[in-house]
Amino acid sequence: MEEFEREIKEFLISTLSLEDISVEDIVSEEPLFDTGLGLDSIDSLEIGIGLQHKYGVKIDSNVDDVKLHFASVRNLAAFVAARRSA
Amino acid sequence: MSVRSLDERGASELLVRVPENELVMGVSHTGPVSNEALARRQRGVWREVRSRPSGPVGLVCRDGINFSAGLRAILGCGRDVIIAPDDTPAVLSDIGDRVTAIVADFPTGHGHEVRVDEGDSEAAPDEVRAEGSPRVHFFTSGSSGERKLVTKTAAQLVGEAKLLEQMWGPVVEKGLIAGTVSHQHLYGFLFRIVWPAITGRPIYGPTLEAHRVAEVAAREGIGALVSCPAHLRRLPSLVKGGSDVVEFSCIFSSGGPLDFDTALACRRSLGSAPVEVYGSTETGGIAWRQQSDSDEVPFRPFPGVEVRVRREVLEINSPHADVGVEPWTTTADRVEMTEDGRFTLQGRVDRIAKISGKRVSLIEMEQRLLERPEVEEVAILPMVDETRGRELTAALVVLSSHGRTRLKQEVRRELNDSLRAGLRESFPLEVIPRRWRYLSTIPVNTQGKRVVSELRKLAEQRSDREVTGLEVLEVCREDTRAEFRCVIPEDLSYFDGHFPNVPIVAGVVQLAWVCQLAKDAFEIQVQPSSLEGVKFHSLLRPREEITVVLDWELNRRKLRYEICRASVKIASGRFVIQQ
Numbered sequence: 001m002e003e004f005e006r007e008i009k010e011f012l013i014s015t016l017s018l019e020d021i022s023v024e025d026i027v028s029e030e031p032l033f034d035t036g037l038g039l040d041s042i043d044s045l046e047i048g049i050g051l052q053h054k055y056g057v058k059i060d061s062n063v064d065d066v067k068l069h070f071a072s073v074r075n076l077a078a079f080v081a082a083r084r085s086a
Numbered sequence: 087m088s089v090r091s092l093d094e095r096g097a098s099e100l101l102v103r104v105p106e107n108e109l110v111m112g113v114s115h116t117g118p119v120s121n122e123a124l125a126r127r128q129r130g131v132w133r134e135v136r137s138r139p140s141g142p143v144g145l146v147c148r149d150g151i152n153f154s155a156g157l158r159a160i161l162g163c164g165r166d167v168i169i170a171p172d173d174t175p176a177v178l179s180d181i182g183d184r185v186t187a188i189v190a191d192f193p194t195g196h197g198h199e200v201r202v203d204e205g206d207s208e209a210a211p212d213e214v215r216a217e218g219s220p221r222v223h224f225f226t227s228g229s230s231g232e233r234k235l236v237t238k239t240a241a242q243l244v245g246e247a248k249l250l251e252q253m254w255g256p257v258v259e260k261g262l263i264a265g266t267v268s269h270q271h272l273y274g275f276l277f278r279i280v281w282p283a284i285t286g287r288p289i290y291g292p293t294l295e296a297h298r299v300a301e302v303a304a305r306e307g308i309g310a311l312v313s314c315p316a317h318l319r320r321l322p323s324l325v326k327g328g329s330d331v332v333e334f335s336c337i338f339s340s341g342g343p344l345d346f347d348t349a350l351a352c353r354r355s356l357g358s359a360p361v362e363v364y365g366s367t368e369t370g371g372i373a374w375r376q377q378s379d380s381d382e383v384p385f386r387p388f389p390g391v392e393v394r395v396r397r398e399v400l401e402i403n404s405p406h407a408d409v410g411v412e413p414w415t416t417t418a419d420r421v422e423m424t425e426d427g428r429f430t431l432q433g434r435v436d437r438i439a440k441i442s443g444k445r446v447s448l449i450e451m452e453q454r455l456l457e458r459p460e461v462e463e464v465a466i467l468p469m470v471d472e473t474r475g476r477e478l479t480a481a482l483v484v485l486s487s488h489g490r491t492r493l494k495q496e497v498r499r500e501l502n503d504s505l506r507a508g509l510r511e512s513f514p515l516e517v518i519p520r521r522w523r524y525l526s527t528i529p530v531n532t533q534g535k536r537v538v539s540e541l542r543k544l545a546e547q548r549s550d551r552e553v554t555g556l557e558v559l560e561v562c563r564e565d566t567r568a569e570f571r572c573v574i575p576e577d578l579s580y581f582d583g584h585f586p587n588v589p590i591v592a593g594v595v596q597l598a599w600v601c602q603l604a605k606d607a608f609e610i611q612v613q614p615s616s617l618e619g620v621k622f623h624s625l626l627r628p629r630e631e632i633t634v635v636l637d638w639e640l641n642r643r644k645l646r647y648e649i650c651r652a653s654v655k656i657a658s659g660r661f662v663i664q665q
Contacts, residue, residue: 025499
């Protein structure tokens with residue numbers, strides 16, 4: 001799982017062209033939005049599109065608890081991993 | 087006294103006539119220049135221009151004395167003058183298309199060039215007199231978008247210069263009028279060329295670089311210094327380090343707001359608090375103030391300039407404003423009027439950006455950041471991340487010493503995050519800067535103004551290490567010189583096998599860095615194959631802090647580089663640049 005969290009971090013850095021941030025700088029539990037990485041609504045949208053592209057995981061904001069799944073790298077990795085194997 | 091009462095003919099005559107005497111009209115690189123010598127240069131240009139097809143004439147000179155000779159010659163031919171805003175090839179070719187001749191004191195490469203002759207031989211002397219009612223055209227600086235042509239009559243220019251003499255003539259008793267801002271823009275043009283021309287005050291011809299002010303002032307005696315906030319911010323500390331006592335009777339500042347700290351520092355170490363002139367190319371001078379003891383000094387309109395406020399925004403009615411402008415002109419500044427008819431500036435109306443659908447006042451964001459102890463200067467730029475196609479803001483920051491210490495102790499992300507966190511209370515996340523560039527100065531043009539396109543270049547260079555393998559901490563860029571303060575990261579792939587247990591940076595890697603930095607700074611392609619005089623003086627190891635200095639010698643088409651660690655030279659050499 002740690003390996004996959006690392007992959008998700010790489011995915012975030014490249015999808016959002018984050019600057020001055022390396023995989024090592026992202027803590028798996030830190031919040032992605034507001035505080036922590038400080039991502040915003042547009043980033044969230046792009047992450048959604050990116051996940052579908054890369055992992056074939058579709059997010060339905062009516063059904064999925066987006067806020068929970070996008071809360072941290074840890075949550076996001078768990079969500080993508082679970083959905084992929086489903 | 088109404089400035090409008092000055093007729094065109096009289097104004098032209100005042101400008102064109104050069105008294106035939108031995109008095110010194112100015113000092114150039116080569117020494118003093120007399121009125122007679124100026125008149126000779128003027129006549130030389132006058133004869134040449136008269137022989138050219140009719141139409142407006144361009145003017146671009148590096149020395150103010152030659153500029154004065156050229157201006158007075160062209161007006162004496164009754165021709166309109168177009169003043170080049172700078173001497174870059176793009177500008178010269180643009181001007182070249184609009185004129186039948188370009189008067190210059192250096193090779194412009196332009197087919198219709200008329201060179202100012204500094205020699206002292208002459209055939210039959212003619213008397214140059216005013217002719218017709220020629221006008222002078224300026225380009226606005228382009229700091230907020232497209233360049234625009236602004237037109238002034240001789241009466242307007244002389245009228246405004248007379249006002250300067252009336253107000254500050256008595257203060258500037260002796261000494262040269264010198265400037266750190268270019269005479270090719272209205273502000274420098276009025277203060278450094280027209281005012282001296284109609285009063286016989288001597289000038290210092292070349293535009294001074296800030297670091298040369300003290301030396302020239304001590305040697306030649308400067309009475310009035312024509313400058314801008316960006317240059318004045320650096321001057322007091324530059325002067326303090328030197329052995330020369332530097333005092334000016336009068337310092338002028340224009341081109342942007344002058345902070346009170348700088349005004350105080352100038353008063354303490356340069357002899358007087360700067361006179362701040364508020365105005366623009368379109369409007370001419372509007373008002374002035376001098377922050378001697380307090381930062382709450384309101385601006386006082388110049389005699390003859392009417393001001394009023396509509397919806398918080400300043401409007402003016404001025405004899406100095408662009409020809410053809412409606413009697414009342416709306417400025418881009420919000421003001422608050424005081425009861426006695428003076429006003430305080432409350433910020434620009436414009437500079438509101440829309441980032442991903444959210445409106446943001448860039449000025450407000452800059453002010454918030456300036457409140458931080460880490461930040462000394464800042465510019466916020468709206469831009470587009472091309473790879474993602476999303477709008478975002480970038481922050482160009484000059485760190486205070488406290489900020490620099492933090493940047494050394496922490497990783498960049500921590501500093502970025504801390505500055506971002508401070509903005510979260512006042513701004514939506516979407517508009518908070520994503521890109522942070524820490525620079526040693528925020529570059530300004532010869533007018534001391536920030537040019538958006540230049541800032542954008544800096545913001546577009548990636549800050550992180552992928553590009554060069556170097557961590558660039560600070561960039562200091564001037565026209566043909568760039569300095570990069572960098573740290574060599576520990577984990578460079580270059581170190582693998584080079585050598586086991588004793589990692590050093592190979593020479594070829596150093597050269598690759600220089601090539602990349604040169605490309606970033608000057609947009610020039612340099613090839614390691616075009617090297618000359620390469621020397622590697624000392625070894626370079628991971629985690630060391632270095633300075634890379636690039637000097638671009640345009641004429642010789644060479645790029646000199648030097649890599650230093652503290653004061654130790656590590657490597658040096660030259661690249662030959664192919665066209």
